[in-house]
Amino acid sequence: MxxxxxxxxxxxxxxxxxxxxxxxxxxxxxxxxxxxxxxxxxxxxxxxxxxxxxxxxxxxxxxxxxxxxxxxxxxxxxxxxxxxxxxxxxxxxxxxxxxxxxxxxxxxxxxxxxxxxxxxxxxxxxxxxxxxxxxxxxxxxxxxxxxxxLLCAGLIGYRALRLAGEARRLGIYGFGAAGHIVAQTARWLGQQVFAFTRRDDRAAQDLALALGAVWAGASDEVPPEELDAAIIFAPVGQLVPLALKAVRRGGTVVCAGIHMSDIPSFPYELLWGERVLRSVANLTRRDGREFLELAPRVPIRTxxxxxxxxxxxxxxxxxxxxxxxxxxxxxxxxxxxxxxxxx
CATH class of the missing domain: 3.90.180.10 (Medium-chain alcohol dehydrogenases, catalytic domain)
Incomplete structure (x- = not known):
């Protein structure tokens, strides 16, 4: 040594x-x-x-x-x-x-x-x-x-997925390390995945579709179906109003990063209808144990x-x-x- x-x-x-x-x-x-x-x-x-x-x-x-x-x-x-x-x-x-x-x-x-x-x-x-x-x-x-x-993108993604609730139609904003892991977990759980990326990021959109997403498009596009929940991995505050607009009444938007640029003002109407906007902070050891036990069952492939x-x-x-x-x-x-x- x-x-x-x-x-x-x-x-x-x-x-x-x-x-x-x-x-x-x-x-x-x-x-x-x-x-x-x-x-x-x-x-x-x-x-x-x-x-x-x-x-x-x-x-x-x-x-x-x-x-x-x-x-x-x-x-x-x-x-x-x-x-x-x-x-x-x-x-x-x-x-x-x-x-x-x-x-x-x-x-x-x-x-x-x-x-x-x-x-x-x-x-x-x-x-x-x-x-x-x-x-x-x-x-x-x-x-x-x-x-x-799996040790962060996977763990934080898993916690965000849990906090998103039982969403049949799940939006993922930012399809990078965490997004491509969460998509696999969500698909295994029987959820439909809608992937949102930068407008010109065809590689991320192609990866999302290859992993079973039913739709992939630019972050400012309206998905073909109303979402039950959305997870925002990209540290871009401007995505919050877009995600709120994309989820149904009673839906949840989860901000999964430790840092995000300022969220712009938006009309109360986007939050009204019992939509929920929440953040994810760090992780617990319980999250780690649960996800690391789940990952090989999916199985997650990074x-x-x-x-x-x-x-x-x-x-x-x-x-x-x-x-x-x-x-x-x-x-x-x-x-x-x-x-x-x-x-």
Missing amino acids: LATGRAMVCEEVGKPLRLVHRPRPRALGEHDVVIDVCACGVCRTDLHVVDGDLPRRTPTIVPGHEIVGRVAEVGPAVSEFAPGARVGAAWLATACGTCEACRRGEENLCPNAGFHGWTRDGGYADAMVADARFIFPLAEGLSDEETAP TVEVFPLEEANEALARLREGRISGAAVIGMERPAASRSPVT
């Missing part, structure tokens, strides 16, 4: 990440585990961190919260994982467990929560430290790169474009410009000597 490792570090908002070599992290806390990262998804939330849409919480940060890896080292209080275990780490890194939200089972709303890739270093690195109580065991099967998007760690800036740029089909993933390629043995 090498004493140093690589990491792509955000040192200044709005600037490219910098590749650094730094000492390998250690499991110093009772519940710590060191994870040798095998793959890390590139999420739009990473862009919000790097671009400064989310306020800086630490002087520097290693982004990444769709992490697949192998346990390399465990703290003294860790009994559920042993070195070599395949695990996943998601956005929620820790919660206090004592506040009112946590006591209600709403740890996703904990005011003292920590987050991988925002308040503590994430997976754009050879190795990282996580709290063993907030990571997930992963079965073998899908490749590391195919599994990584469409990914893989980049080496050194090209993380290119992956972020292409995501920012809408030039990723499905999900972008960083795949870790390093000499075998630097990997922890799997036992």
